[in-house]
Amino acid sequence: MSPRLSLKFAFAAATILAAFGGVGHAAPQPTTPAQDKAAITAVMSEYNQALNASSTNDCLALYAEDGVFMPPYSPSAVGKAAVRQAYEHVFKTITLHVKFTIAEIVEMSPQWAFVRTNSAGTNKVNATGAMSAEGNQELFIFKKGADGQWKIERYSFSPTNPPHE
Amino acid sequence: MSPRLSLKFAFAAATILAAFGGVGHAAPQPTTPAQDKAAITAVMSEYNQALNASSTNDCLALYAEDGVFMPPYSPSAVGKAAVRQAYEHVFKTITLHVKFTIAEIVEMSPQWAFVRTNSAGTNKVNATGAMSAEGNQELFIFKKGADGQWKIERYSFSPTNPPHE
Numbered sequence: 311m312s313p314r315l316s317l318k319f320a321f322a323a324a325t326i327l328a329a330f331g332g333v334g335h336a337a338p339q340p341t342t343p344a345q346d347k348a349a350i351t352a353v354m355s356e357y358n359q360a361l362n363a364s365s366t367n368d369c370l371a372l373y374a375e376d377g378v379f380m381p382p383y384s385p386s387a388v389g390k391a392a393v394r395q396a397y398e399h400v401f402k403t404i405t406l407h408v409k410f411t412i413a414e415i416v417e418m419s420p421q422w423a424f425v426r427t428n429s430a431g432t433n434k435v436n437a438t439g440a441m442s443a444e445g446n447q448e449l450f451i452f453k454k455g456a457d458g459q460w461k462i463e464r465y466s467f468s469p470t471n472p473p474h475e
Numbered sequence: 476m477s478p479r480l481s482l483k484f485a486f487a488a489a490t491i492l493a494a495f496g497g498v499g500h501a502a503p504q505p506t507t508p509a510q511d512k513a514a515i516t517a518v519m520s521e522y523n524q525a526l527n528a529s530s531t532n533d534c535l536a537l538y539a540e541d542g543v544f545m546p547p548y549s550p551s552a553v554g555k556a557a558v559r560q561a562y563e564h565v566f567k568t569i570t571l572h573v574k575f576t577i578a579e580i581v582e583m584s585p586q587w588a589f590v591r592t593n594s595a596g597t598n599k600v601n602a603t604g605a606m607s608a609e610g611n612q613e614l615f616i617f618k619k620g621a622d623g624q625w626k627i628e629r630y631s632f633s634p635t636n637p638p639h640e
Binding site: 378380381382383384385386388413418419421422424426428447448449451464466467468469470471472473 | 543545546547548549550551553578583584586587589591593612613614616629631632633634635636637638
């Protein structure tokens with residue numbers, strides 16, 4: 311191939327690659343378990359920040375479309391619209407200042423992982439300003455979407471402190 | 476092959492197969508997703524019965540060695556010894572009569588599945604005989620062991636009823 315032809319060929323190849331990249335349907339690059347763990351850890355950190363910021367939108371951005379949120383004292387919120395309502399209710403009622411500690415991240419397949427955590431901090435009742443100690447245990451199931459993003463598919467948690475009586 | 480040789484060969488093959496079967500290290504037969512769902516549904520039914528029978532042993536038989544039980548108002552019980560203690564405490568404190576309803580069984584890989592359920596029924600405080608309505612939402616993560624049995628790896632749940640105040 312002459313240098314000119316070779317250049318033409320390379321340009322054509324680059325154009326084709328750019329076109330495929332441009333439509334955004336390219337399969338995500340394969341990732342290593344270490345990369346997946348780092349990505350999931352980053353999502354957990356974003357979730358922690360979203361919770362302390364009382365931001366329904368930031369929490370929702372981390373959920374899959376068919377995600378399920380299972381907060382105590384409330385029926386399971388199934389699907390993103392119900393999950394949104396549930397977070398709006400939480401943030402209207404209380405303000406959280408908590409820190410999540412990851413106990414384990416287990417990758418079950420290249421697409422699925424679970425995360426078990428503990429969280430501790432304070433809980434302020436917005437209506438009265440009353441503060442209490444918050445302590446919870448959490449189980450998240452994550453799925454990696456076609457876009458390569460890890461999203462919350464299922465999330466169940468419960469308090470570790472005795473009930474207020 | 477003569478009929479006699481053929482018989483000898485078949486006998487030798489059967490002996491080898493029996494020996495491999497006998498040591499119990501044969502890989503489990505591949506199963507279909509429908510078979511896995513049926514097997515997991517059966518384990519859920521056994522768990523429901525074990526709970527209503529207040530049987531720690533029957534509950535424990537359904538857990539993986541490194542299983543984690545996350546009951547509300549108590550730290551996560553990590554590993555079978557801690558899980559046993561947690562169930563002993565539950566059954567000493569209360570007697571349950573509940574029915575689980577499976578909302579979904581999702582097979583994440585040939586080895587991993589999750590189950591989301593609701594349970595409802597009654598809860599009797601053993602010390603006082605006081606009865607109350609029990610309503611919970613549950614998230615189980617199951618793993619299929621080398622023996623082909625689906626076992627509880629992680630289990631988180633919380634009440635759906637408002638707290639007693």
